[in-house]
Amino acid sequence: MFFTYLRRELRRRRKAALVVASGLALGIALVIVVSSVSSGMSQAQDKVLQSLYGLGTDMTVTKAAAPPGEGDNRRRFEFDAKGDTGAEQSSDRVMVQGFQTLASSTVTQVGGQDGVAQAVGGLSLTVLKVNGEFKPGEITPPQGGGRTGQGGTGGAGGGEVRGGGAAFDVNSYTVFGTDVAAPALGPLTSSKITTGRTFKSTETDAAVAVVDSAYAKEKSLAVGKTVTISGTKFSIVGVATADSGDSAANLYIPLKKAQTLADSKDKVTTVYVKAADSQQIDSVKSAIQKNIPDTTVTTSADLAGTVSGSLSTASDLATTVGKWLSIAVLIAAFLVAGLLTSSAVSRRVREFGTLKALGWKSGRVTRQVVGEALVNGLLGGVLGIALGLGGAYLVTAISPTLTAQLGSTGGGGGLAGGGPMGGGPARQTASKALDIALTAPVSVSTIGIAVGLAVAGGLIAGGFGGWRASRLRPADALRRVE
Incomplete structure (x- = not known):
């Protein structure tokens, strides 16, 4: 009814x-x-x-920023004389991004904190390549036939130097040293290998590199070719394409090789941390800050708060x-x-x-x-x-x-x-x-x-x-x- x-x-x-x-x-x-x-x-x-951080990263640990005025961030470029014929000069400088590093032992310290499932170190570098040439000036004789020495018109031999100078190009690219023994954590995981392969766990000190696809296209790089970083040739074993946006670096190389290039033995710039429980991220952050001094811990939530646009x-x-x-x-x-x-x-x-x-x-x-x-x-x-x-x-x-x-x-x-x-x-x-x-x-x-x-x-x-x-x-x- x-x-x-x-x-x-x-x-x-x-x-x-x-x-x-x-x-x-x-x-x-x-x-x-x-x-x-x-x-x-x-x-x-x-x-x-x-x-920025790759998949699985809940927080990062970096060295606390030095107070303004402390530290020497200047870099010098020195060129050896190669005659006076205007020969090309070239120099590479490998620099740590931010000029702040942590000891590699910090990775072990962070990994030992309660609530940390995994911790991996990485070294972020910027490579400056400067090349060009010095052009010597020309000495012209003094006008009026002036004499050299006392009463002369000045200049070398009484003449005048004209022309000359220097013309240099400065190019930069980024390199990230990744821990090949821990491929599941770090910025490289935000990219997908589209050609070739990723690193093998045995290539901790091998001269091999994975190149970002956009950078590879720009520089005509491909698997099997080589790329030179500060005089060291690296064989390209893979090409990676970022899942979204820009990649974290132009080139990825084994961490140990990156430390050697930057003269930063046993140093890292960032420790990537995966928490055992995503609900305990704040407590893990507090523990790291308390037990490991002179560090800054940034969680995904902290970073999300800085997103604008x-x-x-x-x-x-x-x-x-x-x-x-x-x-x-x-x-x-x-x-x-x-x-x-x-x-x-x-x-x-x-x-x-x-x-x-x-x-x-x-x-x-x-x-x-x-x-x-x-x-x-x-x-x-x-x-x-x-x-x-x-x-x-x-x-x-x-x-x-x-x-x-x-x-x-x-x-x-x-x-x-x-x-x-x-x-x-x-x-x-x-x-x-x-x-x-x-x-x-x-x-x-x-x-x-x-x-x-x-x-x-x-x-x-x-x-x-x-x-x-x-x-x-x-x-x-x-x-x-x-």
């Missing part, structure tokens, strides 16, 4: 049911779209962080304006559904009064109204999920591009070079800008929330109508009989 009456009443009031369902559908669809876009932005921010702006809008807009629309949809249901009950006074006169209890009338409203809510949920999925698919299909600018963390870490003379680690992350294509993935939990909202909307609307129906008396129906 219940379902028979329910089906008949919904068929009779199709327009009213559609209006209620449509209002709920719009609110539910907006929640799905906002939730999926927020999830896509979160994934985009994760890609920004992974492009259109990605950050859009993320703020989605999490603030979008969230509150969704809540406002949902509340409005629930209220409208409740009021429409209550209004429909008011128009059915004679019907419900007659049913009560025939023996229906108030609870049965209320259940009938709630059942109708619940069906309307579920119908609105189905429509809302369809609209929400369509909106999320549209966002993913369009894939609007957002820019993420990674600012300074203040502590030094990161691998994005801020230029060869970047002025210390605090500035290394300042120039890391990435273009990220926005997607809007819809999770099962989001669908579950939508279904829950549909049921809640139906129950709220049914609550309004049921309360109104329970107050009707059979006498009201008799007064309306013509």
Whole structure:
């Protein structure tokens, strides 16, 4: 009887049911779209962080920045004389990015802290290549035949030096020394080997290199060719393509080789840390800072706080304006559904009064109204999920591009070079800008929330109508009989 009456009443009031369902559908669809876009932005921010640290890294440990004025970051370029014929001069300088290093033993110390699953060291370098030539000037005889020496016009031999000078080109590229014995952690994991292979665990001191695909294209490098770094030839064994944005370095070489090139034996610039439990990252950070002095620990959350640009702006809008807009629309949809249901009950006074006169209890009338409203809510949920999925698919299909600018963390870490003379680690992350294509993935939990909202909307609307129906008396129906 219940379902028979329910089906008949919904068929009779199709327009009213559609209006209620449509209002709920719009609110539910907006929640799905906002939730999926927020999830896509979160994934985009994760890609920004992974492009710096690689997969699996929860935090990094770097040397604490020295106070301003301390340390000598100057670099000298000296050239040997090669005659006076303008022969080409060339010099390479391998420098540690940020000029701040930690002892390799720090990696073991960090790995021994409670809550640390794995710790791997890396050495980030910048190579400056300066080449050019000195052009000697020409000595011209003095005008007027002046004499040399006392009373002469000056200059060597009484003449005048004209022309000459120097013309040098300065090129720079970045090199990262990676621990080949721990390939699952570090910046190289943010790139995918597209040609050749990655390092073997036995190549700890081998002259082999993996080159970034963009740099390989620019310099016409390929697997099997060699690249020279400060006089040492490295055989290219693989080409890696960054999963998103720019790669962490132009070239990757074994850590021991990088330490040799930079004259930084047993030194690293960054320790990459994976926590045993992602929920305990803050406590692990505190333990490292307490037990290992003169270090700066930067977590993914710290780095995410420095992300700016259109990605950050859009993320703020989605999490603030979008969230509150969704809540406002949902509340409005629930209220409208409740009021429409209550209004429909008011128009059915004679019907419900007659049913009560025939023996229906108030609870049965209320259940009938709630059942109708619940069906309307579920119908609105189905429509809302369809609209929400369509909106999320549209966002993913369009894939609007957002820019993420990674600012300074203040502590030094990161691998994005801020230029060869970047002025210390605090500035290394300042120039890391990435273009990220926005997607809007819809999770099962989001669908579950939508279904829950549909049921809640139906129950709220049914609550309004049921309360109104329970107050009707059979006498009201008799007064309306013509």
